[in-house]
Amino acid sequence: MNSEDLTKFKEQLEKEAGELELQVKSSSKTPEFGNDTEGDLSEEADEAEEFSAKIGEKEVYKERLADIEIALDKIIRGQYGACEKCGGEISLEVLKVNPESKLCRNCKVGK
Numbered sequence: 001m002n003s004e005d006l007t008k009f010k011e012q013l014e015k016e017a018g019e020l021e022l023q024v025k026s027s028s029k030t031p032e033f034g035n036d037t038e039g040d041l042s043e044e045a046d047e048a049e050e051f052s053a054k055i056g057e058k059e060v061y062k063e064r065l066a067d068i069e070i071a072l073d074k075i076i077r078g079q080y081g082a083c084e085k086c087g088g089e090i091s092l093e094v095l096k097v098n099p100e101s102k103l104c105r106n107c108k109v110g111k
Contacts, residue, residue, distance in 0.1 A: 001080075001081050001089075001092065005092060006075065006080065006081075009071075009075070009080070009095060009099045010072065010075050012099050013068050013071055013072050013075075013099055013100065014072065016064075016068055016099075017065060017068045017069065017072070020061050020064055020065040020068070021065065023057075023058075023061045024058055024061045024062055024065065027054040027055075027057050027058040027061065064100070067100040067102070068099075068100045070100070070102070071099060071100040071101075081095060083102070083103050083104035083107050084102045084103060085102075085103055085104075085107040086104065086106070086107055088104050088106070088107075089104065090103070090104045090105075091104065091105060093105075094108075
């Protein structure tokens with residue numbers, strides 16, 4: 001991989017990390033559960049369901065952010081683009097689709 005490709009991947013990863021950090025923060029906001037005094041709890045139930053879904057989303061964002069941080073660290077250490085399983089090179093095609101990929105195509109499909 002040439003330095004131009006490496007720079008592009010680094011910039012893309014940093015941009016995605018910034019976007020994910022914003023998503024993690026926005027999904028951390030606790031909703032204002034309604035204060036229905038009429039006995040109809042449907043609004044509160046809807047808000048609780050939405051909050052539960054946001055917790056799940058937040059975990060997905062945090063996991064992806066962790067993978068991106070690992071990839072950025074690999075760039076710093078000069079190990080970016082190496083498969084964690086076989087040590088071979090991860091193709092540019094795989095990295096273009098998933099720049100935080102840890103495995104080459106063969107290891108991903110179990111060949």
